[in-house]
Amino acid sequence: MESCRLPVELCEAVMDAVSYHQISMVLDRRKQNRSRLRQRTLCACALTCRAWRARAQHLLRTRPYLPSQRAISLLTASVRADREKWARHLMIMRLNGSGIGRSGSGSTTSSRAKDPIGISTASCTDLLLCSFPNLHTFHASVTTLDFGPRLLRMRPPFFLAITTLLLDRCTFDSVRAMLDVIWACPNVSMLVIMTSYLRRDVLPEEAAILLSSIGCGSQPRCQRLLAAKLWVRHTWLSAILPSS
Numbered sequence: 001m002e003s004c005r006l007p008v009e010l011c012e013a014v015m016d017a018v019s020y021h022q023i024s025m026v027l028d029r030r031k032q033n034r035s036r037l038r039q040r041t042l043c044a045c046a047l048t049c050r051a052w053r054a055r056a057q058h059l060l061r062t063r064p065y066l067p068s069q070r071a072i073s074l075l076t077a078s079v080r081a082d083r084e085k086w087a088r089h090l091m092i093m094r095l096n097g098s099g100i101g102r103s104g105s106g107s108t109t110s111s112r113a114k115d116p117i118g119i120s121t122a123s124c125t126d127l128l129l130c131s132f133p134n135l136h137t138f139h140a141s142v143t144t145l146d147f148g149p150r151l152l153r154m155r156p157p158f159f160l161a162i163t164t165l166l167l168d169r170c171t172f173d174s175v176r177a178m179l180d181v182i183w184a185c186p187n188v189s190m191l192v193i194m195t196s197y198l199r200r201d202v203l204p205e206e207a208a209i210l211l212s213s214i215g216c217g218s219q220p221r222c223q224r225l226l227a228a229k230l231w232v233r234h235t236w237l238s239a240i241l242p243s244s
Helices: 008-024 034-048 050-062 069-081 083-089 149-153 175-183 207-216
Strands: 092-096 137-141 164-168 190-194 227-232 235-240
Touching: 008 034, 008 050, 034 050, 034 092, 050 083, 069 083, 149 175, 164 175
Parallel strands: 092 137, 137 164, 164 190, 190 227
Antiparallel strands: 227 235
8 A cells, every 4th residue: 555545644543543542441341452452453554554654653652552471572672672762652551461361259459369460570670771751651450560679679760750550450479569569650649459469468458558558658658649549348449648
């Protein structure tokens, strides 16, 4: 296809609509599986013709959707090849391993997990050392978050600009490992945790204890955290945290 019969601006508007509709489904588990199809649509647009390629590639780099371990590896390799381009484009990163592992039948934040679930972030060490000043949202679903405590406590640049942190059915080694991920985001203002799984510990029964650990103490780690939502015992518990 050498040229577009429709105006390029109209084609780009359609691609934008595909991408933004994909973002609107982040917290709807029933629709999350459609995100893979929408990303494939953008990939097809990028391969259609030169006129479509620039916009489609921009949208793919702005909001990558990573549904497998291979997708994470490909993204890591692409970032290594051109860090500056990714630093300019990346705004929202979403990991979703729901098509790989089963999240089990647990429905509260005190669930245990003996084995890794979904995809793992163990191979993402190189990404954590990269700075993405426009990355404002990190969403992990059915993912084992095992970045390593030492690296997280060094405040790696990957997390510095994140303002929205969404953790849905994620697996952690312990309560402290989960808090290390949250504390690594000093600028986070919105936190959503849905059904966490732990290998060794059990989360505190009262959500107030967890919220106190996150940002309500005398020296809060996340000083810009304004609101948090936790899924506990089939109920959403919301908290508006005092700004420091």
